[in-house]
Amino acid sequence: MVTMLDGQALFDEQRLGVEVGSPARDSVERSVAGLDGLLSIDLGLRGRRIRQKGVLRAASRAKMNGRIAAISAYIDGGVHTFVTSSGEEFGDLRMDSFEAGPFQFTGGGVEVAYEIVYMQLSVNS
16 A cells, blocks of 8 residues: 555655644633633644655656645645555645755655645544
8 A cells, every 4th residue: 555645646655754643622711700710611622733754756856846846736725635555544634834855866866855744623533
C-alpha cells in the first residue's frame, strides 16, 4: 500500500514519518457577578494536529517543482483524507502548511526534505 492524499500518491515512502497529536478540549471561562470564582463552559472535543515529514525525489528540478505545486494545491481550506502505507486513515484534514527545504542534487536527480502540518477538524476516536 502507498501513502495517499485524497487517493493521490504524492509522496515517497523512504524516510516518511507521521506524528499524530492528541485531541484537545476547549472551554470558555467567564466571571459572573455575585460568584466567587469562574464559570467554566466545556465546548467539547476539538481537532488535533498531524505532522508529516519526509523526502521527495524527482528526476529534475522541473519535475520537483511540479510535485511541490501539486502538494501545495491542497492548501485550499478544504477537507482531505490522508491514508498511510500501513492503512491508517485520517479524515477531515485541512492542510495548514507545506514547507519544502532546499533542493539537494544527487546522482539520481533532486531531493527535497518537507514537512506538512494538518489540522484534523473532527476526531472520531
